[in-house]
Amino acid sequence: METKDLIQHTTPFYCYDLKLLNETLEEAKKHAKKYEYHIHYALKANTHNRILNSIQEIGFGADCVSGNEVKKALEIGFPTSKIAFAGVGKTDEEILIGLENEIFAFNCESIEEIEVINQLAKEQNKTARIALRLNPNVDAYTHKYITTGLEENKFGINSWELENLIELLPSWANIELTGLHFHIGSQITSMTPFKNLCIRVNELNKWFSERNIRIQHLNLGGGLGIDYNEPEKNPIPDFELFFGVFNQFLEPFSHQEIHFELGRSLVGNCGSLISKVLYIKKGIKTNFAILDAGMTELLRPAIYQAYHYIENITTASDNKEFYDVVGPICESSDCFGKKMELKETKRGDYVKIHSTGAYGEVMSSKYNLREQNPVVFLD
Template sequence: MDAFRYRQQHLLAEDVALAEIAERFGTPTWVYSKAAIASAFDEFAAAAAGRKVLVCYALKANSNLAIVDLLARRGAGFDIVSGGELERVLAAGGDPSRVVFSGVGKQRAEMRRALEAGVRCFNVESESELRRLDEVAGSIGRRAPVSLRVNPDVDAGTHPYISTGLRENKFGIAHDEALRVYRLAASLPNLRVVGIDCHIGSQITTIEPFLAALDKVLELVDALAGEGIVLEHLDLGGGLGIRYDDETPPSRAALLQAVFGRLDRHPRGAGFEVLFEFGRSIVGNAGVLLTRVEYLKANGDRRFAIVDAAMNDLMRPSLYEAWHDVLPVEQGLPREADTWDVVGPVCESGDWLARGRRLAIAEGDLLAIMSAGAYGMAMSSNYNTRPRGAEVLVDGDRALLVRERERVEDLFALERRLPDDAAG
């Protein structure tokens, strides 16, 4: 759905003008559409209707409690990669039995807490992690449910920083080592082998890499069955891309239909519960970063629109050279269009949000950085001692504050000055 649209030349989030949100909450501010998030998740749920499927939301995309709460109420499971994300799920009312715990560096305390909470499964990413989990589970008298995250060496065709399924990536267990490690898992007394996991990357815009990875997973399923290791579920990860600029990713339904079609042709495919781990495709296009133009300046042939948001607010352009559309919040103002680089006030040349954009703007104007609902606030920082902005969730004609703007004093509240006897 198109949650952000112009009405009488004013850009709205659902039925609330973004200019009104800026007036109430200031800038920079993250603005999310409740309807867009719900609609995206519901599309996945509808495409999986009638099948044994758990659609997990990948919390790393956007972990605001209001969004986690919204998705938990709609029946989502959750994919987490840290103990902190588990605590967010629990604080938002999520069901730990619908949580899968991924990530390459799980600490003992995180494992223990997840076991005590009763998570559904640990997606194990190395032999060392497998042995540690067995030890931790045994120390508290539990059996840990596990699946192995298998690295199928499939190219997702995405940016190298968000590709996770190739042999040179840090994630998962190599496909040709997986059978041996499964034998080890089955032999350890405090583990219970329940599934297999695969995730090859993010912002994938074609179906073929998903199916290639699934074929590799099914090869292992057959080999494991021959060893007497029978699995309960297949976790096929996530990574479905969204449209930022001119991408044409498949629909949510088309991806799931292709996966189910491949499973239906496999002798054992119909017997498995299928798990997915979608993040960006649920929240990415459901959010914008609202920012105000502070200064306009020219350095030779380059024109810069310096705004009050920066790379510490939205890291993706600096980190990945990622594209985000930029729209004026008010159209039809007496402005002349020109080509601008939209940059922030952080003291780094890499601090930019958009380059070479044709915009009709003046100092004081509001801009919306589009498609910023995923990996925006979740990746933000306080670099240059910059407080992070507010987060607002729009529900129809209501704008709900779901995270207060930080204050400067919040940023050093946990720090301490030197005692007098150490200050010399």
């Protein structure tokens, strides 16, 4: 779609490039297939039906973190045998949705949670397949709010709890332990944390094997980052390198399936947030470009100081200026970036905030009774 067509829509709005989405999915599939790796898509990144349809059609499974995400995955047509349900705080009602539908696995994060699942499964006369989310204590070297694999984080079962856990295992008659699950964080662009993860997974995998516990699948989570700085130059992440690291360093037993839960790397770069400039306000050190989109549409900069490349898509000027690009919400954190270099910008110009396909629209809120405008899909 050309800019002139794009700017017919009421701003702010999200726009998704389905061609890029499908190219990204094909690329991920191609490189995972080489090693017979299974991909589950982390629905939390983006739950639009059209996006989910493409992902389901290509054959990926679904990684869900709420009962409603499990329901959504079922509605879209993901087979129950490909639905995993993760999350540190599943409610009884949510667990029952998973049990009713006999999903692939509950990724469990504490002994207490397993006890509740066992009890609920017993009441339903079912057996729940579970994977243990283990805390590998591996640093992802990403933003602290998206680091999840350290002992100080709330996620996963720590290694000192494992002896106790396996002693309890025979008493859980309605639980079948099928997998080990790991997820160290998100937006990881160096391969070193993934290599370190493999080394730790190998140790833990052997630990279970030495105790004659047969683990059918290893789930290495997600976390592969995208290029937020130059999304046009690198729209598709390097899946070849990513899966290659696991092929090189992971030592699974021959019967074990290897699973991944990718979110951002599959959908991050196919989305953009289009917004109109309301005012240019002179500040002391810099000018503010005040947009009609704010943290209510895109929260990532406010909560993770996340960088998104911002481009003025309508100006005729070639002069570059620096702006603090901000939203209209009464919060100082409602800022998309300080000292952002844009082509000279004036009221009425349209800007494109790139790489907002993951953790963008799904985190939007109604704060200030904000309108939610229709989404545009580019086929």
